[in-house]
Amino acid sequence: MTTKPLRLRELAKGDERISHGHRMCSGCGAPIVVKQVLMATDYPIVASNATGCLEVSTCIQEYTAWKIPWIHSAFENAAATISGVEAMYRSLVKQGKLEDRNVKFVAFGGDGGTYDIGFQSLSGAMERGHDMMYICYDNGAYMNTGIQRSSATPFGANTTTCPAGDVIPGKLQQRKDMTKIMAAHGIPYVAQASPSSWMDLMKKVQKAFEIKGPKFLNVISPCNRGWRSRTDDAIALSKLAVETCYWPLYEIENGVTRVTIKPKEKKPLVDFLKPQGRFKHMFSPENAGMLTQAQEYVDAQWNQLLKEAAAGEADKAE
Amino acid sequence: MGDIVAVTGNEACAQAFKQINPDVCAAYPITPATDLMQRFSSFVNDGKVDTELVLVESEHSAMSACIGAAAAGGRVATATSSQGLALMWEMLYIAAGTRLPIIMPLVNRALSAPLNIHGDHSDGMGARDTGWIQLYSENAQEAYDNTIQAFRIAEHLDIRVPAMVCMDGFIVSHSIERVEYIDDADVKKFVGEFQAVNPLLDMDKPKSYGPLILTDMYHEYKRAQHEVMTKVPNIVREVAADFEKMTGRKYDLFETYRLDDAEIAVVVMSSAAGTTKDIIDQYREKGIKVGLLKPRMFRPFPFLEIAEALQHLKAIAVLDRADSFGGYGPLFSEITGAVMSMNSKPAVINKIFGLGGRDYLPDQAEQVLDELVTIAKTGKVETIKEYIGVRE
Amino acid sequence: MSKKYWEKLPQGSVVLEAGSSAKFKTGGWRSMRPKWIEENCIQCMFCWMYCPDMSVKVTAEGKRAEFDFEYCKGCGICALECPGKKGNKAIVMEQEGK
Numbered sequence: 104m105t106t107k108p109l110r111l112r113e114l115a116k117g118d119e120r121i122s123h124g125h126r127m128c129s130g131c132g133a134p135i136v137v138k139q140v141l142m143a144t145d146y147p148i149v150a151s152n153a154t155g156c157l158e159v160s161t162c163i164q165e166y167t168a169w170k171i172p173w174i175h176s177a178f179e180n181a182a183a184t185i186s187g188v189e190a191m192y193r194s195l196v197k198q199g200k201l202e203d204r205n206v207k208f209v210a211f212g213g214d215g216g217t218y219d220i221g222f223q224s225l226s227g228a229m230e231r232g233h234d235m236m237y238i239c240y241d242n243g244a245y246m247n248t249g250i251q252r253s254s255a256t257p258f259g260a261n262t263t264t265c266p267a268g269d270v271i272p273g274k275l276q277q278r279k280d281m282t283k284i285m286a287a288h289g290i291p292y293v294a295q296a297s298p299s300s301w302m303d304l305m306k307k308v309q310k311a312f313e314i315k316g317p318k319f320l321n322v323i324s325p326c327n328r329g330w331r332s333r334t335d336d337a338i339a340l341s342k343l344a345v346e347t348c349y350w351p352l353y354e355i356e357n358g359v360t361r362v363t364i365k366p367k368e369k370k371p372l373v374d375f376l377k378p379q380g381r382f383k384h385m386f387s388p389e390n391a392g393m394l395t396q397a398q399e400y401v402d403a404q405w406n407q408l409l410k411e412a413a414a415g416e417a418d419k420a421e
Numbered sequence: 422m423g424d425i426v427a428v429t430g431n432e433a434c435a436q437a438f439k440q441i442n443p444d445v446c447a448a449y450p451i452t453p454a455t456d457l458m459q460r461f462s463s464f465v466n467d468g469k470v471d472t473e474l475v476l477v478e479s480e481h482s483a484m485s486a487c488i489g490a491a492a493a494g495g496r497v498a499t500a501t502s503s504q505g506l507a508l509m510w511e512m513l514y515i516a517a518g519t520r521l522p523i524i525m526p527l528v529n530r531a532l533s534a535p536l537n538i539h540g541d542h543s544d545g546m547g548a549r550d551t552g553w554i555q556l557y558s559e560n561a562q563e564a565y566d567n568t569i570q571a572f573r574i575a576e577h578l579d580i581r582v583p584a585m586v587c588m589d590g591f592i593v594s595h596s597i598e599r600v601e602y603i604d605d606a607d608v609k610k611f612v613g614e615f616q617a618v619n620p621l622l623d624m625d626k627p628k629s630y631g632p633l634i635l636t637d638m639y640h641e642y643k644r645a646q647h648e649v650m651t652k653v654p655n656i657v658r659e660v661a662a663d664f665e666k667m668t669g670r671k672y673d674l675f676e677t678y679r680l681d682d683a684e685i686a687v688v689v690m691s692s693a694a695g696t697t698k699d700i701i702d703q704y705r706e707k708g709i710k711v712g713l714l715k716p717r718m719f720r721p722f723p724f725l726e727i728a729e730a731l732q733h734l735k736a737i738a739v740l741d742r743a744d745s746f747g748g749y750g751p752l753f754s755e756i757t758g759a760v761m762s763m764n765s766k767p768a769v770i771n772k773i774f775g776l777g778g779r780d781y782l783p784d785q786a787e788q789v790l791d792e793l794v795t796i797a798k799t800g801k802v803e804t805i806k807e808y809i810g811v812r813e
Numbered sequence: 814m815s816k817k818y819w820e821k822l823p824q825g826s827v828v829l830e831a832g833s834s835a836k837f838k839t840g841g842w843r844s845m846r847p848k849w850i851e852e853n854c855i856q857c858m859f860c861w862m863y864c865p866d867m868s869v870k871v872t873a874e875g876k877r878a879e880f881d882f883e884y885c886k887g888c889g890i891c892a893l894e895c896p897g898k899k900g901n902k903a904i905v906m907e908q909e910g911k
């Protein structure tokens with residue numbers, strides 16, 4: 104299949120493969136992510152979905168927003184579920200019971216369904232080598248149940264289970280680096296993307312679909328309810344996440360790291376934190392140390408990534 | 422006629438799987454079911470079946486992958502036991518609620534704590550409300566026959582419900598017994614081609630599986646699920662009739678043994694029924710009118726049919742190989758529930774036996790029968806629920 | 814005999830009609846309303862790409878048309894991301910019902 108050209112006017116003529124009439128909150132980032140993923144390719148796609156905001160809001164009673172075959176079964180098993188679908192596809196095609204139409208298999212999960220409760224199921228599916236892509240829309244908390252902390256919640260954030268209290272000022276731990284953990288599985292393709300850089304995201308999806316085997320894509324997905332921000336800033340905030348290097352855009356293809364979009368000028372992390380009410384307490388004088396700590400962590404992670412990317416470059420040059 | 426072989430229950434079930442050739446199996450090892458899937462894995466790797474085997478990282482994922490595969494539109498099977506079934510708990514309900522005809526031999530084993538790998542029915546009983554059909558097997562032959570029939574039952578277009586085929590851990594799963602196999606071609610013909618209903622892989626008609634259902638419809642979905650279960654007994658009997666035509670072996674919702682003219686009876690499932698039958702013969706020789714009822718289909722539970730079979734009795738002992746702590750044994754609850762519909766109510770007692778693989782010995786059966794004789798005479802029950810075979 | 818309500822439910826609650834959420838109108842959620850000012854529109858299509866509610870209509874030629882107010886929830890992403898023409902936005906948010 105020839106790769107679909109990524110020109111907006113051409114894309115806009117196509118079918119989004121996810122319909123309006125879904126019940127995600129106004130201004131949610133997740134449907135934008137789903138749309139970009141599904142529109143990046145003309146391949147037929149079957150998707151599974153972990154329980155969470157995206158799942159409960161896109162398929163209610165007789166109303167489904169999905170125009171592709173879609174399955175939700177539970178919270179912690181989007182990867183295992185789609186691995187079963189993919190195995191059945193392989194089996195039926197192999198036995199000549201089904202025509203091979205180059206179907207692609209995708210699992211969508213929130214960060215809770217991916218970093219936490221679905222971690223084992225995801226890790227297992229990746230290790231087994233299913234031809235599938237797991238896509239985490241990372242909004243940094245269990246949003247569907249009312250903004251509880253997850254292992255993807257950023258340091259300092261105020262959530263309903265790690266509230267900014269008088270003694271404990273929000274989340275004390277740094278995020279789990281899920282993208283790197285998935286890369287450590289040795290799978291052929293791992294990437295991080297942002298809906299603000301739609302072309303970059305869609306290229307990654309296109310690339311991934313041309314690779315056989317397990318793929319993992321981690322996409323930042325703003326949630327104005329949980330981030331305590333505005334309904335219109337999902338794209339603006341995801342862009343700031345990239346520009347501050349809080350959410351670097353990179354890919355690891357067959358073990359080689361490449362930063363796909365390097366910010367022209369790395370902005371201070373506070374630019375990303377300031378518009379979000381969940382970090383408000385970090386700006387009070389007694390918590391100044393938290394801002395420093397958050398910035399230092401981002402810097403260290405970013406420098407590490409650059410080192411890994413440089414090593415990848417050097418390998419190529421050799 | 423097929424081969425007559427000396428095999429274990431696990432081996433016989435693996436053979437049934439091989440003959441049926443499911444499209445996808447997802448499995449995770451657990452004693453005493455491991456051996457079943459291990460044997461089946463050899464069939465896969467030796468090219469004897471077309472099955473895609475998904476060797477998942479947990480039973481939760483095994484059932485999840487089975488659900489995905491079954492929804493995709495093909496024949497699916499797995500096997501498990503004890504903790505494995507417990508870990509699947511969440512997904513059992515989803516398989517049944519989504520009406521996916523997955524087949525699962527359940528090699529019955531005790532549940533932790535304390536850890537114990539031997540046979541009892543705690544695992545199966547814990548899953549009785551999940552919406553799965555449950556067939557219990559007395560021996561390897563029944564495990565084999567039930568597995569083959571289970572595919573036909575579960576995949577029946579009027580129901581589409583998943584089914585567990587239960588056999589006692591080690592006692593049946595690991596004991597070598599004489600089993601009559603059915604010819605491959607006959608099994609194939611009997612089970613038939615899988616007919617997909619709303620296959621997810623029909624790319625031209627995209628469907629959504631697993632919607633959120635709100636309070637205005639959930640109750641109705643459950644009502645529909647209940648209705649489906651009421652259709653199961655007839656289908657089980659239909660399939661059994663066909664099976665008998667093919668093999669001469671007779672199956673029903675339950676089996677009775679010398680029950681017709683009995684005054685007292687034991688109700689017990691699975692392998693313990695065999696021992697009990699021997700003791701019943703001895704008591705019959707002494708002129709004591711005793712019989713047995715062995716439920717085969719525990720879910721759905723055939724209340725009315727069982728009530729009819731038991732209504733002439735004076736006293737009944739229900740033997741449970743599981744306990745519901747703080748309640749009566751699960752089988753006892755069903756039997757007394759069935760008895761409720763009778764005009765004359767026999768006395769019913771409950772014995773908890775054989776937990777964690779504790780042997781069920783002839784003297785335990787004798788003790789129970791002696792007690793029943795006394796109850797039949799006096800009409801008085803001293804203790805309703807009691808453990809037997811306990812070290813005092 | 815007519816079937817009871819629960820007898821007519823799809824087996825296993827499967828939704829058989831793809832994209833049926835289109836029958837569920839979310840336009841009523843809106844408190845703010847985007848206004849498209851066509852003369853400032855450079856047809857960049859960002860509003861279409863970034864709309865979480867698939868509520869920007871597109872012509873057969875791939876050009877932006879009016880908002881789909883049956884579904885638009887009024888989040889305002891389109892207005893914020895709109896580059897406009899020479900500093901003049903092609904989308905502005907207005908109070909709904911004004």
Ligand SMILES: Cc1ncc(C[n+]2csc(CCOP(=O)(O)OP(=O)(O)O)c2C)c(N)n1
Pocket residue numbers: 153154155156157178179212213214215216217242244245246247248253
């Ligand atoms: C086994 C299990 N535990 C807990 C829940 C409750 N639950 C449903 S969705 C959810 C949070 C989902 O969070 P995430 O995966 O981050 O997705 P989001 O809702 O943020 O999109 C939780 C805790 C559940 N459905 N199943």
